[in-house]
Amino acid sequence: MDDFIFGSLATEELRLRHIRSLREGITHAQRRAPRDPLPGQPVSLELTLGPEHPQQQAWAYWTNDGSDPVGQNGQAQNGYATPLTPIDAEWDTLVWGYVRRFRGQIPGQEPETVVRYRIAAGGPGGEVYADEGAFYAYYVDNDPPPAWTRDAILYQIFADRFFDPSPEFPFTEPKPSLKCNGTLRGITAKLDYIAGLGVNCLWLTPIFPSPSYHGYDATSFYEVNPRLGTKEDFRQLLNEVHKRGMKLLMDFVPNHWSNQHPTFVESQKDKKSPHFEWYTWKTWPHDYKTFFGVKTLPQINLRNPAAREHVLGAAKYWLDFGVDGFRVDYCIGPSPDFYAEFRRVT
Template identity: 40%
Template structure:
């Protein structure tokens, strides 16, 4: 089953269209070898040209002084390296390489890529843009969209030559995600009952302050707040001002108090920042619409060709016009906002919404500014794209949300469509594909505000939720917990039933903390173990046995070891192995065990064993 999280890749048709567009025209897509060049290290730019564009020459035009590159700048020639067949494009694709000489630390290497056709005309990469082609089909329907070749519009690229890396505190992080309007009000009491989940429920920053002890009890060391900027909607992903707090949530002073009290409890605080688009009520957008000659007009993509609104909008949503983040004034505006929150409020970083909207060049500038403002800030992006695309953000962000691992967890433990044998192989390949977690963070989750809750997907099974959470908390990357999961907060409808993304954004039912006290204790225990047992964040995993529905493996870190045992079906099972001999403690029940080579697991059960 395909979840909403892969909306732009949710059908074979969309996947094929993406592959076809990627094999056409001239494509760089920020591909570098190595991924994140160090100071003093040469690196290679990788470009492909499609069969319908017989490129005669390709060059990279670059600057190192921060200025915008043009064809008159210093050029690096590309060399043909290989040809391969693309069935999607039904033609040969040529791969080109250009070697960039070593650059000194602190250099911002800005570049554009131009390709010359047989008639001597220069065309700018990247085109066509696969993302735009897929979005058009997703929004408008139909079998395919015209692959718009816009060779006159260059794509900006940049790479910062530095030693930036995720902060060390991230390695031990447990993240708790709060949807502000739905988490907690200023005072205890019931929620209002508006007509729909599109309406406002009245959650506030002071409500979050009141519930910090609850968050801390889960072992959470990082709090992700949904967008809190002024906005007309409950979700806030359409800001009208990036320098203030939405009044219904509270004030900037309330946020400062929240951050200070969270820090006292050992909890860092992240804001949800949207750099791809704004609200159509944003004063700058309104001025751009009114005055075609205004400077603000350049902040957006306003043109009659962008149907039906006359401007490019996020998935064609009229209320969310997209920003031209490569425009210097737009870039500076967003960076100044980020710097303000870091310096004035002591925010600890950002979850970056729809991070594959802005260009890599934008993120190169943004990440440099964030690290200079607060070196231990954490920036991870929402990039709902294939792993190859996610990998391209190494050297541009601290990491990306691991949608693919989240999807795998749901396939195996919620829907049951894949086996533990498949999952074990997926984990091995997935971890090998990406850099280490010390180099590139991949926060992982079971659900979030844009998906059906895991509990809903699992048919209400608390046992499946507990088992999946155990697996989540025994993986190397930071686990991310969506508010209410720990007390079995449910939803009334599924996202496929036509009720929109809001169905998993029900208000927090705090009374469930008593009703589902055993489940809450389970989450609290896993959170505590995540910090007390180094092997819960394994540096290595060894599979002793894996079948379709049961698993035994050893996790190790810094000399600490635990055994992980899983059974994902309702029937009990017995796992036999020589590793299951001796004296152990069950880390969940805290009871000692004397084993003689076998362990029986009840239906849909997980165990964590530590040798005494």
């Protein structure tokens, strides 16, 4: 049986199409160095132009105050404009032409700065933004990963299937539900067993309210699924984990959530909803951007400031609650500038 690959690169044809589009287009694709700059450290940006693009100039528009950069033809209207200069050209047999490379540098910044940028090419053919106009960002600080992560031995727990002390466990509802009756208290009851395996970090699959057994389609990022327990149960679990010198990671899905999420239900009924722009509507109300075309998983428009702050606020909420970090699901889904803000918050 052939291995199943989930996603947009599942076949050789799709992978080839993806590589061709990168080489043919006006592409940045987060090519910067260093990726994690220290305070005062300049950041180099690269851009490639495929053979069908005649533009002879390129530049980066950027800001360091959290706002979106705005500019036109190399002149900044909000923030700054930094030129990118041509450095070489390489023949590419796949696209049968020369792919040109440009490079520029954003100067070093103060600690705790979010630098947000876009890259464009201009000249003959007009100004065109790289990567379909994507906004990128990076966070400047001297904040290496916590020391404990270097020696972490993780144990993943599927929360609703792991354990519950009641004699009814395990019980699984018939299809299509497949929900089981594992609980947070059940995890707490097994901590000595888990610690005895040599584990020092737990990774819980999503524990948010959700219509599914797996929880990757949350209806709230701020609550605990009542099937699994309460916030007090979760606090007790955290306390017992930390007593044993262990850490706990939550599974966090910033890209999408359930179509039963109250903000989506409201937006699908009313275009005047304050949450309407939390989603990318192709044709309202039934055609919208989703996780790989799954209609029950609308994608969150993290370019919308209110939606982004809602998701970032949830991450901060659980860190303040006591969790030690996150395992981020489908991390390539959110807009490219999201994770600079995520790092700032976490």
